[in-house]
Amino acid sequence: MSVSIITNALTIDVEDYFQVSAFAPHIARSEWNTRECRVERNINGILEMLARHDTKATFFTLGxxxxxxxxxxxxxVKEGHELASHGYGHERATDQTEEAFFADIQLAKIVLEDLADSEVNGYRAPSFxxxxxxxxxxxxxxxAGYRYSxxxxxxxxxHYGMPDSPRFAYxxxxxxxxIPITTLRVLNRNFPSSGGGYFRLLPYxxxxxxxxxxxxxxxxxxIFYFHPWEMDTGQPRIAGISRKTRFRHYVNIDRMEGRLNxxxxxxxxxxxxxxxxxRFTKNVAVA
Ligand SMILES: [Zn+2]
Incomplete structure (x- = not known):
């Protein structure tokens, strides 16, 4: 059943389970190379799922x-999806100087464009x-030459949020x-309705x-977003994390694939x- 004819944006943040910001206090960046990588098999599974549904998406990928x-x-890229940037090293913009942030987003753009052999227009900041x-x-x-964020x-x-900013693209x-992450406005408040942990937590x-x-x-x-690790029931469990972090990361992971389908x-x-x-190009042309 199709509820609406509006085309929504499907987005995937391409990172591995050990790069999640909430784990940063427990897993040093220098340890990333020693962790079991799961991203390749998980992204391949997502590409197969999208092909079955004949759907194209945007992949915000870490350099x-x-x-x-x-x-x-x-x-x-070969399968017709949009390659976009999630920065290089998954540092929150709020933890960086302006110079370090610029270096990170520029490096990611160069690395991705070199592989895609085409322009990378989009960027999503780690943890919004x-x-x-x-x-x-x-x-x-x-x-740095990005056209949208x-x-x-x-x-x-x-951990994030700017409740008074516009809800739609500007x-x-x-x-x-x-292009802000999607919210639902009820009683003068914005509620998250864009995927991620909320999608796993709330009834479908x-x-x-x-x-x-x-x-x-x-x-x-x-805008709907999810991460490859959100449907990976076999990912190694991280020890020593708080109850809240554990809940947010692992809740209903086993239900994710069915819900996404x-x-x-x-x-x-x-x-x-x-x-x-x-739409943006048209607006500019009119103005
Ligand atoms: Zn991320």
Whole structure:
């Protein structure tokens, strides 16, 4: 059953389970090379799933992953998906200086464009870490040649969020669009309705209703995001993490694949650039 004819954006943040920001206090960056990598098999599974549904998506990929799995990146491009950037080393923008942030996003763009042999237009900050305190990040993105960012989550959350920023795509710097993570507005508050941990936690029917409401009531495309590790029941468990982190990371991982299949059947999906950049270019042309 298709709830709406609006095409929503399907996005995957290509990183491995040990690179998740919440694990950063427990797994040093220098240890990344010693961990069992699961990203390749997980992304291959996702590519097969998307092919079965005849669906194209946007893959926000870490430069660190792309350097180690060049064939995986080439495969993403070959199958008609959009390759976009998740930065190089998965550092939150809020933990970086402006110079370090610029170096990271520029390096990721170069590494990815070299593999894709085409331009990389999109960027998503690790943990949605662009907000009121670091809006210089947008100057950096424009300077590095990105055309859109999907980095702001207009909600209140303990790790990220900018609740008063616009809910839908807007030009944040000349030539650069911010496409915020999707929220549902109820009683003057924004509720997360964009995937990730909330999608695993909430009943599927509620997630479907929220996205349907964004399409039907707001008449806007939704952005849905997930990570390859979110459907990997065999990933090594990380020891010593807090209860909250453990819950957020592992809750309903075993249900993810079934829910995603349902979501792909219930809505129409596409790539970020094809949904938003065309619209943006038209707006610029009119103005
Ligand atoms: Zn990430």
């Amino acid at each position: 660190w992953i792309a350097e180690r799995y060049p064939n995986l990146v080439r495969q993403i 870490s662009i907000g009121t305190g670091n809006l210089w990040a947008f100057d950096c993105l424009a300077r 999907s980095s702001i989550y207009p909600i209140r959350h303990d 030009e944040v710097r000349p030539g650069l669009m911010e 029917a509620l997630s479907r209703w929220m996205l349907g409401r964004v399409n039907g009531h707001d008449r806007e495309p939704g 349902q979501l792909l059947r219930d809505f129409k999906w596409g790539r970020m650039d094809q949904i938003f950049l065309d």
